[in-house]
Amino acid sequence: MTDQPEPAPYPDALKAELLEIALDAAARAGAFLRDGRPEDLGVAATKSSAVDVVTEMDIASEKMITGLLADRRPDDGVLGEEGASVEGSSGVQWVIDPIDGTVNYLYGLPSWAVSIAARVHGETVVGVVYAPVRGETWRAVLGDGAFLNDRPLHVRPAPALGLALVGTGFGYLAERRARQAEVVRELIPQVRDIRRGGSAAIDLCDVATGRLDAYYERGLNPWDYAAGDLIAREAGALTGGRPGERLSPDLTVAAPSGLFELLQGRLEELGAWHD
Numbered sequence: 001m002t003d004q005p006e007p008a009p010y011p012d013a014l015k016a017e018l019l020e021i022a023l024d025a026a027a028r029a030g031a032f033l034r035d036g037r038p039e040d041l042g043v044a045a046t047k048s049s050a051v052d053v054v055t056e057m058d059i060a061s062e063k064m065i066t067g068l069l070a071d072r073r074p075d076d077g078v079l080g081e082e083g084a085s086v087e088g089s090s091g092v093q094w095v096i097d098p099i100d101g102t103v104n105y106l107y108g109l110p111s112w113a114v115s116i117a118a119r120v121h122g123e124t125v126v127g128v129v130y131a132p133v134r135g136e137t138w139r140a141v142l143g144d145g146a147f148l149n150d151r152p153l154h155v156r157p158a159p160a161l162g163l164a165l166v167g168t169g170f171g172y173l174a175e176r177r178a179r180q181a182e183v184v185r186e187l188i189p190q191v192r193d194i195r196r197g198g199s200a201a202i203d204l205c206d207v208a209t210g211r212l213d214a215y216y217e218r219g220l221n222p223w224d225y226a227a228g229d230l231i232a233r234e235a236g237a238l239t240g241g242r243p244g245e246r247l248s249p250d251l252t253v254a255a256p257s258g259l260f261e262l263l264q265g266r267l268e269e270l271g272a273w274h275d
């Protein structure tokens with residue numbers, strides 16, 4: 001009997017189809033958001049607090065994406081930030097943030113993105129993050145690398161913690177932010193500097209692109225990190241939560257090996273995973 005190679009876990013045709021759909025949906029929603037942003041854009045609703053806003057455009061973008069998915073792959077599940085929730089029967093689940101960086105979008109700042117991930121039986125196999133005003137599309141397919149537009153990506157070599165440029169973000173609840181500020185107060189003298197970009201999806205892609213050495217945040221939801229996590233990992237980053245754990249709403253950390261362990265350890269000491 002001859003040794004058979006391990007079967008590929010996901011057929012190439014499925015990965016290619018999911019990538020093509022994710023790119024198409026992100027391109028359409030992104031162009032709609034960029035070109036259709038009203039001058040007098042207002043807040044349609046608030047969620048966890050008065051500063052956790054939803055605009056009419058978040059809702060319209062999510063509808064546009066879920067409509068396209070329902071046409072192209074009617075048996076798939078969907079989880080979206082603005083409430084889309086479909087169980088599905090195919091084993092594929094789409095995880096959607098129709099605008100990540102809603103506050104940037106509201107204020108006319110350029111760093112916001114449409115984030116779309118496809119999971120197969122719970123594992124993310126495709127991630128697309130499209131930042132229309134920046135003209136940047138990040139994409140990754142599990143095992144096939146990460147790209148910015150058509151440029152293959154690789155993280156920066158790990159610097160010492162003291163030389164690391166570290167991105168982070170803050171939640172919408174006042175008590176959580178107060179705690180997050182305490183963590184930053186401890187961390188900032190120990191790193192090169194801190195950045196707060198306003199879109200977790202772009203922050204993860206910035207690690208993939210070598211524009212940040214590392215990124216961490218407490219309190220993200222799957223739609224914030226699903227696509228960016230795969231893009232960062234496919235560019236060579238390690239991602240996780242507390243030591244030994246996968247990334248989760250408790251904590252998300254991304255950095256190249258060598259820096260990842262130091263930052264994750266420091267965040268554990270600082271209790272960055274709790275309010």
Ligand code: IPD
Binds near residue numbers: 168220
């Ligand atoms: C937020 C952004 C922000 C992060 C928040 C997220 P939204 O998502 O990713 O950078 O700090 O934790 O909730 O509300 O703009 O979709």
Ligand code: CA
Binds near residue numbers: 081100223224
């Ligand atoms: Ca988000």
